[in-house]
Amino acid sequence: MKLNEEEQDILSGKAGPVACQALQHQIKVGEFFGAEDFVPVTQAHIMADSESLGEAGVRWLEGLAAVTEGQRQVRVPTITDPRGTDFAKAAFLGQKSAMLDLERRTISAFVKLGVAMTDTCINYQTIQAPTRNEHVAFGDTGVVIYSNSICGARSNFEGGPSALAAGLTARTPRYGFHLPGQRRATLHVQVEFAPASLNEWGALGGVIGRIAGNYWAVPVIEGLEGTPRSDQLKHFGAAMASFGSVALFHLVGLTPEAGRLFDIAPAGLPSHRIARADVDALRKSYHSDGRVDVVVFSAPQLSLFELRDLADLCEGRRFAVPLLAVTSPQVKPDSDRMGYTARIEGAGGTVLSGMCFYQSYAREIAEANGWKRLATNSAKMVNILGGYGYQPILASMEECVDAAVSGNLA
Amino acid sequence: MIMTAKVFHARHAMGRTVRGPALVARDGFSARYDLDRIAGIFSRPTHKLAGQSYVGKILVLDTAKGGVASAWMLHEMTSRAVVPLALVLNSVNPILAQGAALGDVPMLAGFDEDITAAVPNGTEVEVNPTMGMLTVVAR
Numbered sequence: 001m002k003l004n005e006e007e008q009d010i011l012s013g014k015a016g017p018v019a020c021q022a023l024q025h026q027i028k029v030g031e032f033f034g035a036e037d038f039v040p041v042t043q044a045h046i047m048a049d050s051e052s053l054g055e056a057g058v059r060w061l062e063g064l065a066a067v068t069e070g071q072r073q074v075r076v077p078t079i080t081d082p083r084g085t086d087f088a089k090a091a092f093l094g095q096k097s098a099m100l101d102l103e104r105r106t107i108s109a110f111v112k113l114g115v116a117m118t119d120t121c122i123n124y125q126t127i128q129a130p131t132r133n134e135h136v137a138f139g140d141t142g143v144v145i146y147s148n149s150i151c152g153a154r155s156n157f158e159g160g161p162s163a164l165a166a167g168l169t170a171r172t173p174r175y176g177f178h179l180p181g182q183r184r185a186t187l188h189v190q191v192e193f194a195p196a197s198l199n200e201w202g203a204l205g206g207v208i209g210r211i212a213g214n215y216w217a218v219p220v221i222e223g224l225e226g227t228p229r230s231d232q233l234k235h236f237g238a239a240m241a242s243f244g245s246v247a248l249f250h251l252v253g254l255t256p257e258a259g260r261l262f263d264i265a266p267a268g269l270p271s272h273r274i275a276r277a278d279v280d281a282l283r284k285s286y287h288s289d290g291r292v293d294v295v296v297f298s299a300p301q302l303s304l305f306e307l308r309d310l311a312d313l314c315e316g317r318r319f320a321v322p323l324l325a326v327t328s329p330q331v332k333p334d335s336d337r338m339g340y341t342a343r344i345e346g347a348g349g350t351v352l353s354g355m356c357f358y359q360s361y362a363r364e365i366a367e368a369n370g371w372k373r374l375a376t377n378s379a380k381m382v383n384i385l386g387g388y389g390y391q392p393i394l395a396s397m398e399e400c401v402d403a404a405v406s407g408n409l410a
Numbered sequence: 411m412i413m414t415a416k417v418f419h420a421r422h423a424m425g426r427t428v429r430g431p432a433l434v435a436r437d438g439f440s441a442r443y444d445l446d447r448i449a450g451i452f453s454r455p456t457h458k459l460a461g462q463s464y465v466g467k468i469l470v471l472d473t474a475k476g477g478v479a480s481a482w483m484l485h486e487m488t489s490r491a492v493v494p495l496a497l498v499l500n501s502v503n504p505i506l507a508q509g510a511a512l513g514d515v516p517m518l519a520g521f522d523e524d525i526t527a528a529v530p531n532g533t534e535v536e537v538n539p540t541m542g543m544l545t546v547v548a549r
């Protein structure tokens with residue numbers, strides 16, 4: 001890779017060993033993908049729950065945080081994805097003290113590195129949405145696909161180590177979706193039904209993700225009526241990224257780079273039609289024996305509006321099985337102030353903050369609580385939790401609340 | 411003993427040269443979605459390698475799937491020596507490349523043919539990232 005004078009100085013150790021190690025990591029990744037040089041970034045977002053890091057990852061972070069020589073802190077605003085727990089609710093979840101100790105050590109190391117512990121995967125709704133053409137280094141696939149597609153920002157999937165490296169060096173290798181040519185559509189999708197509920201938006205995203213099939217595929221989508229809301233596009237994108245590793249899509253006439261189809265799509269793209277039956281088939285592929293052990297709203301964290309809708313559905317209900325609603329530390333205080341938290345918890349639910357269900361030792365908390373059959377309106381989560389031993393079921397928010405009351409979901 | 415070899419060239423390569431048995435499937439790879447990382451097996455019921463151990467195997471798969479956690483998890487798996495010997499994929503996303511860089515897992519990606527169809531399951535293969543080569547050795 002071509003390095004400018006500042007980058008050569010970092011590499012030679014003039015900024016200290018932390019920045020040097022970060023740049024070395026970035027060069028290794030950049031050269032793997034044939035990046036010619038670096039591009040400056042304005043923000044970084046780090047996915048780093050302690051389940052993913054493990055003891056080895058936490059020690060690696062603590063090693064960086066213990067360095068006293070040269071620059072140790074990030075150079076651009078750098079924030080975090082959800083943690084592996086809500087400390088206030090860890091006992092309820094059945095998490096063990098060793099898990100919480102790892103989380104505390106992780107937080108302590110990040111703070112020393114100058115990272116802001118926002119603990120959210122909806123930073124584009126709550127912290128600061130990136131602007132069109134803003135180069136950023138975001139982790140969490142849902143954050144990246146929303147930022148790229150809806151905001152028109154430029155980011156690759158940056159895993160925790162690479163996002164931290166970008167924060168420390170204020171740059172990232174210029175490859176993938178930092179390049180205009182990579183952002184052109186590679187397949188066309190015609191949607192022939194109108195998704196309504198969030199689980200339908202998620203399922204549609206999942207179907208498109210499966211068709212697209214890999215990171216370098218860029219779907220351009222037509223046929224969606226009206227103007228989707230942020231929460232709908234949040235579930236749509238998060239599921240597309242989860243099912244297909246997709247990082248960018250275009251909605252003709254809606255998203256910034258696709259005013260007209262030919263602005264973004266070369267002629268002769270492979271085209272696919274998606275009908276309601278395709279989305280129903282995805283939903284039906286997740287089923288159980290009708291019983292439900294737990295209901296979870298998470299992945300992505302809930303917005304204030306989602307919590308409001310959930311609170312309305314909880315009115316006059318009494319849950320027979322646990323219902324968990326997970327939001328960000330930025331939204332939770334507003335949910336408390338507006339009375340949404342009290343209404344959800346008054347029905348027997350639990351509102352958690354700063355974590356995400358599947359990033360919080362999902363296998364261990366399933367074993368601790370006897371949770372296997374899990375109902376959710378998150379298509380992203382049903383895609384993930386099979387690997388953790390769950391039988392996930394995808395349903396609407398209304399159906400999930402009913403299931404929490406009856407313990408059943410057909 | 412007569413040795414014959416078939417060689418495939420990768421456009422993207424990283425890490426050390428290793429040799430071992432290939433575990434092959436036309437399916438994706440995500441450390442969080444697909445694996446029981448403690449037991450060292452594929453655990454997602456719908457994965458084509460469900461129930462099989464990946465430890466010490468050279469995984470030959472189609473593409474990287476899922477979320478960003480693999481960027482940390484390969485490092486953690488390496489620390490416990492419950493990790494694939496190398497990763498060979500038709501296409502790879504940045505997360506797996508970043509994870510392989512931190513976790514010191516050799517990786518090849520990007521071939522002129524479907525590498526999951528070209529490499530027989532269970533055969534001995536050599537991954538040589540310096541040369542960008544995957545060699546299938548038949549005895």
